[in-house]
Amino acid sequence: xxxxxxxxxxxxxxKPAGGKIPSRKQVAEKMDAxxxxxxxxxxxxxxxxxVIGLLDRILAIEPGNRNALNIKGMMLMGMGENDKxxxxxxAILKANPADKEALNNAGIAxxxxxxxPEALKYVDKAIELDRRYPxxxxxxxxxxxxxxxxEEARTFMMRAQALDxxxx
Numbered sequence: 361x362x363x364x365x366x367x368x369x370x371x372x373x374x375k376p377a378g379g380k381i382p383s384r385k386q387v388a389e390k391m392d393a394x395x396x397x398x399x400x401x402x403x404x405x406x407x408x409x410x411v412i413g414l415l416d417r418i419l420a421i422e423p424g425n426r427n428a429l430n431i432k433g434m435m436l437m438g439m440g441e442n443d444k445x446x447x448x449x450x451a452i453l454k455a456n457p458a459d460k461e462a463l464n465n466a467g468i469a470x471x472x473x474x475x476x477p478e479a480l481k482y483v484d485k486a487i488e489l490d491r492r493y494p495x496x497x498x499x500x501x502x503x504x505x506x507x508x509x510x511e512e513a514r515t516f517m518m519r520a521q522a523l524d525x526x527x528x
Contacts (some may be wrong), residue, residue: 377496383405390400408435408436408438408439411431411435412432412435412436415428415431415432415435415470416432418507419432424451424455426452426455426456426459429448429449429452430448430449430452430453430461430462430465432445432448433445433446433448433449433465433469434465436448436467437468437472439469440472442469442470442472442473443469443473445469445472446466446469446470446473447463447464449462449463449466449469450466453466458489460486460489460490460493460496461495463482463483463485463486463489463496464483464486464493464495464496464499466481466482467479467480467481467482467483467486467496467499468483468499469528470482471499471502471503471506475508476503476507479503480503480504480507483496483499483500483503484500487500493523494519494521494523494524494527495520495522497517497519497520497523498516498520498521498524499516500513500516501513501514501515501516501517501520504516
């Protein structure tokens with residue numbers, strides 16, 4: 361039996377902490393309904409729990425799966441559970457301290473927890489790794505604005521928008 365088959369057999373019957381695991385068909389239908397758009401624009405309420413259940417299923421098989429951890433963190437932030445999201449991003453950073461997306465997302469989670477100085481440190485690290493990372497530049501602008509540093513925030517926002525328009 362392959363390593364994948366052994367992992368699948370070992371994970372069979374395991375349920376995520378939340379309980380019910382959605383079927384692949386249910387998750388596919390949800391994702392198709394979204395059509396890649398913002399969940400609020402899909403004409404239905406987005407159930408983060410269903411997606412988290414699928415991600416927990418993946419993580420039961422492969423606990424260090426970077427993409428599953430990252431997406432789970434985003435879903436948790438969407439639910440307002442920034443502390444749990446931060447744990448996902450820290451798991452990614454433990455494996456790769458230079459993951460700019462995890463650094464940026466950890467900054468967003470910290471900001472959501474009201475830990476503004478720490479949030480700024482995470483986002484600054486992401487920018488240090490990639491000066492042309494529009495998401496981190498935009499998030500830095502938001503954090504700076506929250507600190508009342510509006511002129512500095514405006515500069516970062518303009519840089520982020522310029523880079524975003526170039527890549528679009």
